Amino acid sequence: MAAALQTLGGGIGITLHWIAFTPTIEQQATEEQKKKWLKLAQDVAIVGAYAQTEMGHGTFVRGLETTATYDPSTQEFVINSPTLTSTKWWPGGLGKTANHATVMAQLYTRGKCYGPHNFMVQIRSLENHQPCPGVTLGDIGPKMESNGNDNGFARFDHVRIPRENMLMKFARVEADGTYVQPPSSKLAYSNMVYLRGTFVMSAAQALASATTIAVRYSCVRRQSEMKPGEPEPQILEYQTQQYKLFPQLAAAYAFWFASWFMTQQHGSITGSMEKGDMSGLAELHALSAGLKSYTTAVTARGIDVCRMACGGHGYSHASGLPALFGGAAALCTAEGENTVMMLQTARYLVKCFAQSQAGKRLTGTVAYLSAVQPSPVAGNRNMSDLGTLVAAFQHRAARMVRHAAMQMQGEMQKGKAREDAWNSCSVLLIKAAEAHVHSFVVRNFAETVQTVEVDESVRAVLTSLCQLYSLYGITEHAGDFLKDGYLTGRDIDAASSHLSAMLARVRPDAVALVDAFDLHDKILRSVLGRYDGRVYEHLYEWAKKSPLNKSEVHESYYKYLQPFLKSNRAKL
Ligand SMILES: CCCCCCCCCCC/C=C/C(=O)SCCNC(=O)CCNC(=O)[C@H](O)C(C)(C)COP(=O)(O)OP(=O)(O)OC[C@H]1O[C@@H](n2cnc3c(N)ncnc32)[C@H](O)[C@@H]1OP(=O)(O)O
Numbered sequence: 001m002a003a004a005l006q007t008l009g010g011g012i013g014i015t016l017h018w019i020a021f022t023p024t025i026e027q028q029a030t031e032e033q034k035k036k037w038l039k040l041a042q043d044v045a046i047v048g049a050y051a052q053t054e055m056g057h058g059t060f061v062r063g064l065e066t067t068a069t070y071d072p073s074t075q076e077f078v079i080n081s082p083t084l085t086s087t088k089w090w091p092g093g094l095g096k097t098a099n100h101a102t103v104m105a106q107l108y109t110r111g112k113c114y115g116p117h118n119f120m121v122q123i124r125s126l127e128n129h130q131p132c133p134g135v136t137l138g139d140i141g142p143k144m145e146s147n148g149n150d151n152g153f154a155r156f157d158h159v160r161i162p163r164e165n166m167l168m169k170f171a172r173v174e175a176d177g178t179y180v181q182p183p184s185s186k187l188a189y190s191n192m193v194y195l196r197g198t199f200v201m202s203a204a205q206a207l208a209s210a211t212t213i214a215v216r217y218s219c220v221r222r223q224s225e226m227k228p229g230e231p232e233p234q235i236l237e238y239q240t241q242q243y244k245l246f247p248q249l250a251a252a253y254a255f256w257f258a259s260w261f262m263t264q265q266h267g268s269i270t271g272s273m274e275k276g277d278m279s280g281l282a283e284l285h286a287l288s289a290g291l292k293s294y295t296t297a298v299t300a301r302g303i304d305v306c307r308m309a310c311g312g313h314g315y316s317h318a319s320g321l322p323a324l325f326g327g328a329a330a331l332c333t334a335e336g337e338n339t340v341m342m343l344q345t346a347r348y349l350v351k352c353f354a355q356s357q358a359g360k361r362l363t364g365t366v367a368y369l370s371a372v373q374p375s376p377v378a379g380n381r382n383m384s385d386l387g388t389l390v391a392a393f394q395h396r397a398a399r400m401v402r403h404a405a406m407q408m409q410g411e412m413q414k415g416k417a418r419e420d421a422w423n424s425c426s427v428l429l430i431k432a433a434e435a436h437v438h439s440f441v442v443r444n445f446a447e448t449v450q451t452v453e454v455d456e457s458v459r460a461v462l463t464s465l466c467q468l469y470s471l472y473g474i475t476e477h478a479g480d481f482l483k484d485g486y487l488t489g490r491d492i493d494a495a496s497s498h499l500s501a502m503l504a505r506v507r508p509d510a511v512a513l514v515d516a517f518d519l520h521d522k523i524l525r526s527v528l529g530r531y532d533g534r535v536y537e538h539l540y541e542w543a544k545k546s547p548l549n550k551s552e553v554h555e556s557y558y559k560y561l562q563p564f565l566k567s568n569r570a571k572l
């Protein structure tokens with residue numbers, strides 16, 4: 001799916017049909033509803049959009065204004081957009097491509113509102129693609145990237161749909177209008193949890209693409225003299241270039257492994273939920289929200305680092321990097337804005353911390369919160385040992401979660417309402433949640449490399465990469481590790497010198513490490529990142545195809561420049 005997203009350059013009109021509309025049917029429809037719609041969707045006999053966000057509300061789903069009011073006399077729901085701000089806004093494919101949409105709307109039955117639920121709504125005729133009666137549709141206009149996708153708007157004027165069009169796997173409305181509660185009110189959000197998980201893979205793939213481009217190009221590009229009179233070296237020989245690129249390369253691997261974990265965790269927890277066990281839902285939500293936020297943010301920054309590492313050519317669309325950046329920027333906002341998602345993870349961590357304080361033994365990805373000792377014992381640590389590095393990340397995260405939670409408690413003890421205390425500690429909370437996710441990614445990376453069985457040398461190079469990733473994280477966030485004396489200045493110095501050693505160690509394997517991502521030129525779509533390395537010939541060919549080069553003298557010359565020059569010359 002991630003590859004598909006990227007191949008399509010951030011999506012076309014049908015992307016959301018595959019990544020959101022069809023999975024929503026899979027996850028939220030009853031077996032009977034699946035029989036009706038799933039095959040149609042899978043065979044693309046209908047094309048769907050996922051219509052949740054409105055002009056006025058994206059983040060705050062409970063604030064959505066579109067209504068679905070049940071009319072028992074006809075056994076129909078009436079879908080309505082009561083205000084301008086209730087206009088559905090942003091859904092991919094909604095503008096021009098889709099003829100169906102799953103519409104998130106406030107469910108009203110027997111005069112009571114039961115919150116947001118999903119409804120299947122036909123929006124265009126299957127005969128002539130005209131909007132259905134009462135439906136107004138359009139495209140929202142050009143965006144930073146993803147312009148192949150018709151992100152759209154939709155308004156509903158009392159559009160009637162059969163009762164059976166409410167996706168009723170979890171919550172139900174009976175024919176007489178009785179509302180039947182789902183096992184958890186958050187199950188209506190399950191498709192978002194799934195999509196956030198897939199964004200982790202998309203982030204990994206985007207960062208893998210950017211590093212493939214930048215590392216390959218850095219072997220083709222030669223610049224300056226390392227020593228006077230010597231041939232110009234490949235720019236990848238410069239330590240600063242390695243310091244820019246290798247942490248991004250390592251992060252791409254780390255995120256790839258994190259996405260494997262996420263996929264496996266999603267499968268196992270949703271499997272348990274199918275059997276009625278909802279106990280894993282909170283952790284699944286916290287992990288997917290935090291990982292989505294962390295990996296997409298690091299990826300967007302990392303792609304820009306890769307762009308700058310390619311000098312001027314990186315700024316050209318020929319490099320493929322601007323498009324990758326635009327795609328990653330979308331991932332930071334879509335499917336839950338990153339700050340908001342990280343705060344969801346923080347919310348879970350604060351709860352877990354309180355449980356741990358009350359003597360509960362924590363399990364899963366938060367188990368370390370109760371295992372880590374608050375008072376550190378300083379000492380000369382072996383900063384090249386992966387176990388030491390993982391423990392340092394866990395200590396940092398546990399300390400920051402404790403600090404944020406205690407700070408909040410302190411504010412409440414001073415009389416602040418919980419919500420106000422939350423808001424005034426939210427920067428601390430975000431940082432703590434980021435540290436938690438970072439620590440998870442490091443641990444998962446370390447555990448994954450230990451399972452490599454193919455080849456001793458592959459395990460060795462991945463271990464170096466994992467060390468590099470961890471050491472880079474420690475040196476970048478040194479203050480967090482030093483704050484309570486868990487690491488000393490000497491440890492940080494040792495981490496820096498091991499990091500330098502790792503840059504040199506990874507250098508000979510750098511090209512193999514990016515080739516291993518196996519990203520075909522057709523997927524990369526980058527002149528700089530070509531597998532055959534023939535960058536300059538193709539850069540020239542690419543430029544020749546610029547629309548401005550279609551004619552030798554551009555029409556703007558006759559229209560503007562010629563008369564302008566003529567009048568200037570006349571003045572002389
Ligand atoms: C390079 C690659 C190229 C890619 C190109 C780009 C492709 C782009 C594709 C884009 C596709 C995008 C699609 C979309 O964007 S669809 C719309 C997505 N919208 C969102 O994600 C909305 C985000 N908002 C929310 O999810 C919720 O409103 C929010 C979680 C923020 C708050 O929800 P709510 O107000 O109901 O909840 P509370 O804060 O009050 O919390 C109540 C408890 O419920 C828990 N909770 C919340 N959400 C979930 C969930 N999903 N699952 C389980 N539990 C959940 C929450 O933690 C609270 O728990 P506690 O009370 O126990 O603390």
Ligand SMILES: Cc1cc2nc3c(=O)[nH]c(=O)nc-3n(C[C@H](O)[C@H](O)[C@H](O)COP(=O)(O)OP(=O)(O)OC[C@H]3O[C@@H](n4cnc5c(N)ncnc54)[C@H](O)[C@@H]3O)c2cc1C
Nearest residue numbers: 050051052053057058059090091092330334335336337339
């Ligand atoms: C490329 C793209 C594709 C999309 N595709 C779809 C789609 O297919 N279907 C669909 O339904 N939607 C889609 N969306 C919409 C997307 O899901 C929302 O834009 C996203 O969830 C963010 O919501 P918002 O726009 O309301 O941001 P806002 O919530 O308005 O965010 C603005 C700022 O407010 C802050 N903020 C908001 N709430 C809080 C809070 N509680 N605490 C702290 N800070 C807060 C945010 O951190 C952010 O800094 C898409 C968006 C994009 C960019």
